[in-house]
Amino acid sequence: xxxxxxxxxxxxxxxxxxxxxxxxxxxxxxxxxxxxxxxxxxxxxxxxxxxxxxxxxxxxxxxxxxxxxxxxxxxxxxxxxxxxxxxxxxxxxxxxxxxxxxxxxxxxxxxxxxxxxxxxxxxxxxxxxxxxxxxxxxxxxxxxxxxxxxxxxxxxxxxxxxxxxxxxxxxxxxxxxxxxxxxxxxxxxxxxxxxxxxxxxxxxxxxxxxxxxxxxxxxxxxxxxxxxxxxxxxxxxxxxxxxxxxxxxxxxxxxxxxxxxxxxxxxxxxxxxxxxxxxxxxxxxxxxxxxxxxxxxxxxxxxxxxxxxxxxxxxxxxxxxxxxxxxxxxxxxxxxxxxxxxxxxxxxxxxxxxxxxxxxxxxxxxxxxxxxxxxxx
Numbered sequence: 001x002x003x004x005x006x007x008x009x010x011x012x013x014x015x016x017x018x019x020x021x022x023x024x025x026x027x028x029x030x031x032x033x034x035x036x037x038x039x040x041x042x043x044x045x046x047x048x049x050x051x052x053x054x055x056x057x058x059x060x061x062x063x064x065x066x067x068x069x070x071x072x073x074x075x076x077x078x079x080x081x082x083x084x085x086x087x088x089x090x091x092x093x094x095x096x097x098x099x100x101x102x103x104x105x106x107x108x109x110x111x112x113x114x115x116x117x118x119x120x121x122x123x124x125x126x127x128x129x130x131x132x133x134x135x136x137x138x139x140x141x142x143x144x145x146x147x148x149x150x151x152x153x154x155x156x157x158x159x160x161x162x163x164x165x166x167x168x169x170x171x172x173x174x175x176x177x178x179x180x181x182x183x184x185x186x187x188x189x190x191x192x193x194x195x196x197x198x199x200x201x202x203x204x205x206x207x208x209x210x211x212x213x214x215x216x217x218x219x220x221x222x223x224x225x226x227x228x229x230x231x232x233x234x235x236x237x238x239x240x241x242x243x244x245x246x247x248x249x250x251x252x253x254x255x256x257x258x259x260x261x262x263x264x265x266x267x268x269x270x271x272x273x274x275x276x277x278x279x280x281x282x283x284x285x286x287x288x289x290x291x292x293x294x295x296x297x298x299x300x301x302x303x304x305x306x307x308x309x310x311x312x313x314x315x316x317x318x319x320x321x322x323x324x325x326x327x328x329x330x331x332x333x334x335x336x337x338x339x340x341x342x343x344x345x346x347x348x349x350x351x352x353x354x355x356x357x358x359x360x361x362x363x364x365x366x367x368x369x370x371x372x373x374x375x376x377x
């Protein structure tokens with residue numbers, strides 16, 4: 001570490017500047033920002049020139065496939081990983097960058113790990129007390145019991161983690177993370193170890209606690225539905241780069257590219273070409289003046305955006321398969337002029353049978369058009 005960085009840490013930059021810690025009441029949330037942050041493990045780049053801002057009290061879901069750099073970015077925010085370029089700021093003060101490096105324990109940042117990282121030799125109360133080193137033992141006991149009560153585990157304070165279910169262990173880990181009242185809370189895939197039956201309930205309980213404590217929070221996830229349910233904003237990453245940042249509605253209705261569109265729903269991807277006034281594809285002409293004459297485009301149609309007419313109006317198609325999957329039926333439809341069958345979701349699937357000839361049209365509300373990109377997935 002450079003002399004400049006050492007001297008800043010040695011000056012005792014206090015975490016209370018960035019997020020108030022206390023024994024009761026709500027956290028004073030901190031703003032968190034990344035400015036042109038890059039990182040690499042040796043010759044392997046993991047984060048590329050990423051800039052992102054999380055407002056105080058905001059819940060941000062950091063979304064992307066495994067290996068896209070989500071966890072690395074979170075570790076950089078916590079200070080357990082050091083970026084190769086760029087700055088990290090908490091409440092607009094630099095905590096990692098060319099001029100300084102604030103030690104992890106002084107940033108007012110809480111961490112909740114994917115595997116919960118509970119100490120098996122400590123009781124649940126002692127696990128929650130572990131991060132309360134600034135408090136007298138009597139105060140730490142009081143705070144730990146308050147936090148366990150808040151997550152519904154007061155009766156298990158003297159038990160050990162191994163005696164709890166996965167969902168209960170997750171709640172102990174959450175209680176430990178929020179007990180010091182961090183200004184920023186980082187959660188790495190916090191629900192991935194839970195079965196589907198438990199996940200929704202624990203997720204809703206966690207969200208209620210986060211809203212109550214009002215901490216700024218980053219939740220790392222690879223599940224788009226989870227991100228849409230929990231996040232005030234979503235940051236979608238791909239191969240270390242920020243693809244798009246906005247609300248769930250922004251990313252779903254106005255995705256930045258084919259990758260973003262495909263991340264949030266199934267799509268049927270069809271080649272198209274601009275005319276200057278519209279876009280032509282195998283399913284017809286679509287109103288869109290953004291593309292010049294001859295420009296190649298990707299027409300992306302969500303399965304619910306394919307309209308089927310048993311009377312045969314529209315492009316000629318034939319039902320290849322039908323499968324009931326609950327609220328809707330999933331149909332596979334071959335269409336004249338398309339190499340691949342369309343995936344279609346309909347609520348009234350009993351109207352259709354395998355081998356039936358149908359007319360195929362589009363609902364413009366579920367059609368997205370992008371300029372052709374050689375890197376689009």
